[in-house]
Amino acid sequence: MPAPEPPELRALGEKLDEARGKPAREPVTPPSAMGIAFRFATELGAALFVGAGLGWLLDRWLDPRIGIRFPIFLIVMFCLGAAAGIRNVMRAAAELNAQAAQAANKENEEQ
């Protein structure tokens, strides 16, 4: 528990937990399939959006200065954005997998 509580209260809480026979209080909300799908979609989409947006801004700023009329930054940054999006999704999936593995471990221990 996070509260700056006196040690005797903490001890009482631990005794109560023991008496109730539950391991620890933690709010675990397993994400629904819809939630996971939505998370992946926003991660991927947002990265594309940010990459392309940055590229567009760079084009507007730099192209007249270096004298080209070709949206090179938009194209390059869009590709980098796609890569970043896939990286984000992989990272999110790794997080979810770790959570699922943790939950599975806990269940195994309880049985």
Add this chain to the structure above:
Amino acid sequence: MAMNPMEQFEVKPLIPLHIGGYDVSFTNQSLWMCIVVGAASLFLLYASTSRRLVPTRAQSMAELAYEFVGNMIESASGAAGLKFFPFVFTIFMFVLLSNFFGLLPGSFTVTSQICVTFALAAVVIATVIITGFMQHGFGFLKLFVPKAPFLLLILLVPIEVISFLTRPVSLSVRLFANMLAGHTMLKVFAGFVIALGATAITPTPWFAPLSIAPLFLIVAITALEILVAFLQAYVFAILTCIYLNEALHLHDHH
């Protein structure tokens, strides 16, 4: 009859106000933000006045929220994250109450506006960046340098930077899109009830009893929306904790 499902998201000025060429009118959005902040403050103040060892109902709710957020921070960013408790708790309560107040009939959903959610996300990311630089100085920039051969870094560092810049966008879009979609869906199905019910006065009145079906669906979706309202506040707060954790501890994330 307002049949436009998007009409509920319209920002209307209640007290027109123009300062220096900028429109700073007091809108229905400002009003509902004030209501949310006021309600949260009043509830927590009222709940914490009694301070009994055996809590009253209100105190119990406040303690539940306190412990919930505290546990969330501790599990996501360790004991070092607890100094951000006021920050995360404020964000959590604001988003949670905005989502719940938005479910009241005739109310305005503050979190269905991308400007509100993006402002919240921008504050979160600004806090993360400032914390990171205060904790690690310029070592914080190592966050953008994964372990890889030098030649690959030319490609990987921009990808990591974009990936980091994605966070405020995905954080805000997730909350805003969930609220927008849910409330639009409710209004669309409510429109079905009216449209089907109105067939009672047409040459095909036997369709009218069918309007009970979308009505039941609205009840079910409302229940789902209550879950979504809580879940999105939770997701917003836990991601804040995860990002703060990275700024505090700076192990490369993968």
